[in-house]
Amino acid sequence: MSDLFSKFDPLINERADLLATGVRDPFAIVMQEVKSPTVAVIDGRETILLGTYNYMGMTFDPDVIAAGETALRKFGAGTTGSRVLNGTYQGHKECEDALKDFYGMSHAMVFSTGYQANLGMVSTLAGKGDFIILDADSHASIYDGCYLGNADIVRFKHNSAEDLEKRLRRLPPEVGKLVILEGVYSMLGDIAPLKELVAIAKAQGAMVLVDEAHGMGFFGEHGRGVYEAAGVADDVDFVVGTFSKSVGTVGGFCVSNHPKFEILRLVCRPYTFTASLPPAVVACAATSIRKLMHAGAKRERLWDMSRTLHSGLIARGFRLATDSCESAIVSVLMPDQETTVRMWQAMLELGVYVNMSRPPATPAGVFLLRCSLCAEHSAAQLETVLERFVMAGAAVGLFAEAA
Amino acid sequence: MTNRAQVYARIIELIEPLNPKKLALAEDTSFAGDLEMDSLTVMDLVASMEDEWDIVMPLNMLPDLETIGQVADAVTKLVTK
Ligand SMILES: Cc1ncc(COP(=O)(O)O)c(C=O)c1O
Numbered sequence: 001m002s003d004l005f006s007k008f009d010p011l012i013n014e015r016a017d018l019l020a021t022g023v024r025d026p027f028a029i030v031m032q033e034v035k036s037p038t039v040a041v042i043d044g045r046e047t048i049l050l051g052t053y054n055y056m057g058m059t060f061d062p063d064v065i066a067a068g069e070t071a072l073r074k075f076g077a078g079t080t081g082s083r084v085l086n087g088t089y090q091g092h093k094e095c096e097d098a099l100k101d102f103y104g105m106s107h108a109m110v111f112s113t114g115y116q117a118n119l120g121m122v123s124t125l126a127g128k129g130d131f132i133i134l135d136a137d138s139h140a141s142i143y144d145g146c147y148l149g150n151a152d153i154v155r156f157k158h159n160s161a162e163d164l165e166k167r168l169r170r171l172p173p174e175v176g177k178l179v180i181l182e183g184v185y186s187m188l189g190d191i192a193p194l195k196e197l198v199a200i201a202k203a204q205g206a207m208v209l210v211d212e213a214h215g216m217g218f219f220g221e222h223g224r225g226v227y228e229a230a231g232v233a234d235d236v237d238f239v240v241g242t243f244s245k246s247v248g249t250v251g252g253f254c255v256s257n258h259p260k261f262e263i264l265r266l267v268c269r270p271y272t273f274t275a276s277l278p279p280a281v282v283a284c285a286a287t288s289i290r291k292l293m294h295a296g297a298k299r300e301r302l303w304d305m306s307r308t309l310h311s312g313l314i315a316r317g318f319r320l321a322t323d324s325c326e327s328a329i330v331s332v333l334m335p336d337q338e339t340t341v342r343m344w345q346a347m348l349e350l351g352v353y354v355n356m357s358r359p360p361a362t363p364a365g366v367f368l369l370r371c372s373l374c375a376e377h378s379a380a381q382l383e384t385v386l387e388r389f390v391m392a393g394a395a396v397g398l399f400a401e402a403a
Numbered sequence: 404m405t406n407r408a409q410v411y412a413r414i415i416e417l418i419e420p421l422n423p424k425k426l427a428l429a430e431d432t433s434f435a436g437d438l439e440m441d442s443l444t445v446m447d448l449v450a451s452m453e454d455e456w457d458i459v460m461p462l463n464m465l466p467d468l469e470t471i472g473q474v475a476d477a478v479t480k481l482v483t484k
Contacts, residue, residue, distance in 0.1 A: 131461075136446065152461035155446065170459045364443065 023341045026356040029348075036060060037248075037376045042353065048381050050371045051355035055328050056217045056298050057376035058248030058288045068249075071283030078278045083110075084265055087276030095282040098289040099255055103224055103239060107261035110253050110282065112274055114213055114242025115141040117252030120270035121209060121240055122180065123149030130176035133167055133201075135159065135192070137185055137363045139211060148270075151178070158185070158363065161196040168204040177206035183215035183226030187362045187370070188321035189329030191215075194230040202235050209238040214327060217246035217292045218299040246292060249284045251277050298375040302328055305382060306373045312386045317399060321368065331357075332369040332389075339396055340367040346392035352385050405456070405482050411475040417451050418471070430472035456482050 019025060033041040037057035038049050058064055071091055081087035092110055099108035111117040122145025126132045130151045134142060137158040146153045154171070157163040164179070171177060179201035184191050194210065201208045212225030220228025227236050237258060243251035254264075265271060277285075310325035313332060321331035334340040337358060344356040347369070355370040362368055371385075393399055415428050421444055422428065426437060434440045440448070449460050452474075458481040468474045 146462070152459075153463050154459055154461055157450075167453075167459070170453070170457060360442075365441075 018337065018341060021338065023338075023345050024348075026341055026344050029353070034059075037374050038378075038381060040353070042348065045349075045351055047348070048352045048377075048385060049374070050377075050385055051353050052374065053214070053245035053372055054248060054374050054376075055214075055302055055372070056246045056248065056292060056295060057374045058246065058291070061248070061288065061291065063291060064248065064284045064288045067287040068280040068284040072278075072280040075279035077280075079276045081275060082272055083276045084272050089276075089279055089282070091279045091282040091286065092276060095251075095286040095289070096253075098286040099253055102222070102289050102293055103255045104222070105239075105255040106257050108253060108255045109261070109264060109268075109271065110251060110277065110285075111271055112252065112277055113250060114240070114244060114252035115144075116270040116274065117240050117242070117254055118142050118211060119145045119148055120264075120268040121238060121254050122146055122178075123270070124264060124268040125207070125209070125238070126151035126176065126178045130178065131171050132178050132180060133164065133171075133206065134180040135182065135185075137187070138180060139182065139186070139213070140361070142180055142182075142211065159190070159192055159197075161193060161200055164197055165200045165204070168200065168206065171204075173205065177201075177204065178209060179206045180209050180211070182211040182213070183219065184213075184327040184329065186214050186329060187331065187357055187368065189327045189331050189370075190322050191219075191226050191326045194227050194232050198227070198230070198232040198235045207237040208235060209240060210236050211240045213240070213242045213245055214329065216241050217295065218302050218328065223292055223295065223299065243281075243285045243288075247285050247288045249281050249288065251281060251285055295375075302373055302375040305375070305377045306330065308379075308382055309371060309373060309385065312382070313389060316386060316390050316393075318389065318393070321366075328373045330371045330373070332371070334367040334369055335398075337367055339398065340369060342396045343392050343398060344369055346395045347388060350388040350392060352388045405479070407475060407479040410456075410479045410482065411471070413455060414452065414471060414475055414478065417448060417455065421448060428471060430475075431470050433470050434474075435469065452478060458482060 029042060031040045031042060037054045037059050040047055040049055075089055079087040095110050096108040111120060118141035122142055126149055128150040131154055132146055132151045133154045133156060135158055136155045154167050156167050181192050181197055198208055210227045215225035217223045219226045227233060238254055238256045240254050243249045306328045307325045310330050313320060319333040321333055340356055347354055357368040357370050359365045453460055468477055
């Protein structure tokens with residue numbers, strides 16, 4: 001039968017072929033129980049979680065949970081309305097205040113997800129006749145923001161200052177320009193050379209937006225992100241982020257010092273035309289953000305754990321996407337789709353959950369087993385993980401192929 | 404002054420290394436259908452055309468450019484603008 005679904009047939013067939021080899025579906029995992037930020041029950045088996053974005057382990061923080069419980073009882077399960085009508089509660093304001101304090105900025109706007117924050121900011125800031133210049137490896141939410149808006153879209157080569165400069169120079173000097181960067185790129189776990197990139201963008205008269213989704217909490221003096229660590233805070237016009245990673249709940253935001261920032265609440269459609277976050281979520285987020293301001297010990301543990309995993313995997317003969325540990329994401333390069341899925345499944349059966357990533361989410365057609373660390377991972381858990389990596393690698397013949 | 408014939412000839416040269424099956428290239432040869440180019444290859448090709456003529460071909464312009472002839476028209480317009 002041919003209908004609107006026919007265009008998905010190549011993907012349906014590719015998946016059927018893969019699953020016919022006997023592997024399980026890597027995109028259909030169910031967490032039956034979640035025992036802590038680092039342990040869940042999958043298929044009845046206790047499993048170490050090494051593929052979440054729970055970097056700072058805030059999901060079960062007692063203060064965060066208590067704040068959420070109180071708000072749930074006091075304000076109810078949901079707001080049933082948009083931020084600009086009946087959906088802004090005291091809690092949303094307190095959450096935006098927490099963000100302003102965390103980032104030391106004068107404006108903060110909370111969206112319902114990070115995806116919507118990018119969708120909204122990117123599509124609204126650059127309009128018809130303006131140019132968006134974005135890194136080729138940008139997150140899907142940034143690309144979708146481009147498609148939702150009317151600006152002309154120019155890509156530059158991933159993390160290449162030279163390519164960014166060349167492309168900016170080709171644009172007419174008088175047009176509006178928005179350069180979009182990310183602090184940490186989540187597929188390979190590499191960080192952007194923001195000092196160079198931001199300097200070029202500013203020299204060419206562009207405004208700069210940095211997505212710090214994977215850097216919040218543990219880069220820079222105040223944990224604001226890679227842009228803070230790079231010393232370019234004064235030259236970044238907008239920071240976009242999410243509550244779904246270090247903050248440990250769900251939601252998205254943009255912070256800025258721009259004097260006209262507040263008008264965005266009325267013109268940014270992904271902010272206006274959707275319901276606001278539930279009271280419990282913004283209460284959890286505000287509490288978590290304030291705790292992240294003083295999370296020095298956790299930050300150190302997270303970096304310790306990340307470096308241990310990175311060097312441990314290299315020592316055991318795995319090929320990683322970055323030569324040194326640049327973030328809390330450690331990506332193992334895999335040869336092809338079938339070996340990746342088999343290895344991913346072997347890890348799962350050995351009680352370790354990692355992320356499997358494949359094109360088009362990954363750049364340059366690479367297949368990855370992506371690990372992400374949590375400040376709550378223990379040294380013993382990491383030892384187990386490294387041991388299981390070796391066992392799984394041997395079971396799927398990874399080392400034989402590499403040799 | 405660059406004219407369309409020159410642009411077209413140079414585009415053919417730029418595509419040739421990306422044409423492993425040695426398909427005969429013509430005005431109506433399509434990138435996705437005939438040449439089976441994936442999005443990464445298209446991006447490289449666009450970058451090389453941008454460098455060749457020092458122009459900007461925005462991403463949002465690409466969906467309308469399906470054939471070599473259409474690309475030659477678009478580049479010619481950008482170059483002579
Ligand atoms: C770089 C980047 N930006 C934005 C998002 C979207 O965040 P959220 O999960 O809150 O929609 C993500 C996560 O998926 C991301 O990796």
